[in-house]
Amino acid sequence: MHHNLHIVFIGAGNLATNLAKSLHQHHFKIDQVYSRTEDSAKLLANAVGAEYTTHLEDVLLHKDLYIISLRDGAFLELIPQIMEQKSDALVVHTAGSIPMDVLKPYTQRCGVLYPMQTFSKSRAVEFDTIPFFIEANNEEDKDLLISIASELSSKIFEADSAQRKKLHLAAVFASNFANHMYSLSAEILQKYGLPFESMLSLIDETTRKVHQVQPHKAQTGPAIRNDQDVMNEHLNMLKDMPDIQAIYKLLSSSILNHKSDK
Template identity: 50%
Template sequence: MNIKNIIMIGAGNVATHLSVALSQAGYNIRQVFSRTEASASELADKLKCPYTTDLSQITHEGDLYVVSVKDSALNDILPKLVQRAPQALFVHTAGSVPMNVWQGLAERYGVLYPMQTFSKLRQVDFREVTFFTEAHTAADLKLLNEIALHLGSKVYEASSEQRRYLHIAAVFACNFANHMYAVASHLLSANGLPFEAMLPLIDETARKVHELPPVEAQTGPAQRYDENVINRHLEMLKSEPRLAEIYEQISKNIHEYASNKKETL
């Protein structure tokens, strides 16, 4: 048994990049569903397929239904969705949602979690994406792994518990690291300085952890516990108390990790 016809539930960043990649890889995206008409039609346009904003109009002709929606929408969508095609395979793409969210609803189900940061404005090379898969049966797990490999991606099997930790780690390593860039950009532009000046530093910081564990790669005032600098920086952030708080807590945590490292040497 093979996957040919795919129904895409959701039209956000992950849904868009994933369905376009699936379509380019030869899968037939039969329909797009999104509550938001503008998003649904935009994605359907890209895929040259029909769309609906009505759960009861979702076609029953899918082999695979891929759900990429905000976690809070899952409870509402899943039961109605499964009724549309009780024999099909159902997956969600969320890092932090356990597989058993499908239990008692669907016969065949699993998870296809692409660990990457997807923005509408930027192409993603799926050879740079790692998928973590899980399924209720070995046969369906094999089908999911084949899809990931067909996209040129790496694929690992991961339990719901492992995926939960992969996802929170990804929030720190990607989403929060990017926000540190955003804070830098904010501080620079408030003083007429270009963010571009940071790019060589950002690149080197990312390259370093290919060679050194992040704790070994750590530099800066908090690492060497230079209280003069830390206090001057906190003074500079006085008018933005949340930034000052973030600066202080991260600095304390860096110092703690540095101390733990010394103790274990």
């Protein structure tokens, strides 16, 4: 029974924090949390009843499952050190854009457990509708990862490294860039002393809409109407925020170009 698995987390960032807490709530045993940052390691370890360390050489050996969830650059740099004496353990990472193969030179038991979601430490995420994309180097470990993920979510998919990379790219637009549009909106409002809360009803509806209507068909606003008067006025209002003005220009022309494609 996989609740007897002993799990170690390498990383204590947003994703690791949410995933570890969810596993802990589902009665998985997390033995240890590693993070270079002591505060992060300690905070997460305390939350999930684990030990913590800030030294890779002190990561416990002979555990069942190591879940690596580090910033991609740090991950690739640290792989050789992380993988020392892990040749018989199942080692997975959680990154959308890193192929499983980076782990292969070190172990035959490797895989990926990619929950496609935006995580913040300050906000607990409900896992049950998060899609998990799973890959493993052998059938047995794949089944194990599927059965673990199935306890957290009802949306489990298999995806190889190439598919995962494409999903991640699309997710950057759907989530990270959409959120940045909220940030720029908030910045404009703040400049004028208006509250960001006034946008929430609009933001909610924009999101609800794409559950029913393809996004390019849901597009509204001055750009899709090619309403030059409004766009020129908006560009003029942004003249002392040139970086935001450049984004307004590029996105408006992109909206118009994509209209003619469809």
